Amino acid sequence: SQSLPSGSQSLPSGSQSPSDRLGATALQVPARLMLVEEAEQCLPGHSFETLQVMLEQDHVLHVELHHPEKRIAVNMAFWREMVECFQDVGQDSSCHATVISGAGKCFMAGIDLMGMGSEFMMVEGEDRARKAWNLCRKICEYQETFSVLEKCPKPVIAAVHGACVGAGVDLISACDIRYCAQDAWFQEVDIGLVADVGTLQHLPKIMGSWSLVNELAFTTHKMMAPEVQSSSLVSRVFADKEMLLQRALEAATTIAARSSVAVQGTKVNLLCSWDHPVPKSLRYVATWNMSMLQTEDILKSVQVAMEKKGPEDVPFSKL
Numbered sequence: 147s148q149s150l151p152s153g154s155q156s157l158p159s160g161s162q163s164p165s166d167r168l169g170a171t172a173l174q175v176p177a178r179l180m181l182v183e184e185a186e187q188c189l190p191g192h193s194f195e196t197l198q199v200m201l202e203q204d205h206v207l208h209v210e211l212h213h214p215e216k217r218i219a220v221n222m223a224f225w226r227e228m229v230e231c232f233q234d235v236g237q238d239s240s241c242h243a244t245v246i247s248g249a250g251k252c253f254m255a256g257i258d259l260m261g262m263g264s265e266f267m268m269v270e271g272e273d274r275a276r277k278a279w280n281l282c283r284k285i286c287e288y289q290e291t292f293s294v295l296e297k298c299p300k301p302v303i304a305a306v307h308g309a310c311v312g313a314g315v316d317l318i319s320a321c322d323i324r325y326c327a328q329d330a331w332f333q334e335v336d337i338g339l340v341a342d343v344g345t346l347q348h349l350p351k352i353m354g355s356w357s358l359v360n361e362l363a364f365t366t367h368k369m370m371a372p373e374v375q376s377s378s379l380v381s382r383v384f385a386d387k388e389m390l391l392q393r394a395l396e397a398a399t400t401i402a403a404r405s406s407v408a409v410q411g412t413k414v415n416l417l418c419s420w421d422h423p424v425p426k427s428l429r430y431v432a433t434w435n436m437s438m439l440q441t442e443d444i445l446k447s448v449q450v451a452m453e454k455k456g457p458e459d460v461p462f463s464k465l
């Protein structure tokens with residue numbers, strides 16, 4: 147059977163409760179214990195089968211999904227490598243923001259229909275209860291492949307061109323910012339199952355229209371770039387892939403120049419308000435800031451603002 151992605155739980159945990167997710171984000175236990183120096187050297191050069199990680203600018207990593215000859219149809223290695231990669235991004239204090247895009251003609255053609263079919267048909271277990279238990283465990287492992295994007299405290303920007311199908315929609319719905327090119331299209335595909343790795347949980351909160359979410363989910367309606375923009379699934383549309391990547395990297399660079407205490411704390415607290423009612427989120431941010439307001443970054447930021455400079459002029463310490 148498939149080995150567990152590092153850091154994932156060994157028993158079916160069901161879908162993660164909001165507080166699990168928040169706890170994991172705020173107090174992430176290193177999945178692979180690694181010195182900061184090691185992590186810094188590790189990621190850009192790290193060899194993955196399905197991901198290429200490039201250092202684009204100071205503190206900005208570009209993660210490119212690879213399998214262009216199969217239009218980024220994702221195989222077994224992908225599910226494991228995404229977890230490894232973004233756990234490392236989370237630990238790597240020299241990475242402040244990430245862009246994720248597809249190599250070749252599209253962002254992602256969903257699961258590898260040839261290679262992954264047997265994964266769900268062939269579940270181990272001596273009886274139905276044990277098979278169900280093992281299947282639940284597998285589903286939770288697959289969920290971790292995209293949940294890791296939310297748990298990573300560094301903002302992740304999805305830059306989508308061409309097709310973004312099935313698992314591609316699950317992936318982008320777990321990202322913090324979504325941009326696309328004019329040629330992008332998005333689709334849920336009918337393969338006879340309920341989507342179970344994030345789309346159905348995220349889209350109703352992301353998109354402005356329940357009706358459109360239902361349409362996408364029930365009819366497999368193909369959404370083109372203008373429609374995804376008007377429905378808020380993406381926040382910006384660019385003329386082509388080149389412009390898309392340029393602008394996504396610019397946004398990541400802007401984020402990377404800011405105080406990590408501010409940016410990462412903002413991501414954690416936005417996720418808190420996504421999951422919890424306002425009074426609870428207000429209480430959480432008060433508790434958060436009772437320590438984080440003691441950062442030197444505030445004084446440094448105020449000083450450069452007074453001098454009419456930008457955050458890129460501040461030597462913020464690593465986090």
Ligand SMILES: CC/C=C\C=C\CC(=O)SCCNC(=O)CCNC(=O)[C@H](O)C(C)(C)COP(=O)(O)OP(=O)(O)OC[C@H]1O[C@@H](n2cnc3c(N)ncnc32)[C@H](O)[C@@H]1OP(=O)(O)O
Nearest residue numbers: 215216217219255256257258259260288309312313335343
């Ligand atoms: C754990 C479960 C969690 C999540 C589950 C999610 C469900 C899904 O993801 S279902 C989605 C399944 N995907 C699809 O139905 C998309 C199928 N592909 C396409 O529609 C098209 O390939 C395209 C993405 C629109 C691109 O079209 P085009 O540019 O014309 O390329 P093609 O000639 O069609 O394909 C080139 C090459 O790639 C192979 N390929 C494409 N998609 C897949 C795929 N999903 N699985 C396996 N292989 C794929 C295609 O067969 C071609 O291969 P050749 O060997 O060159 O024939």
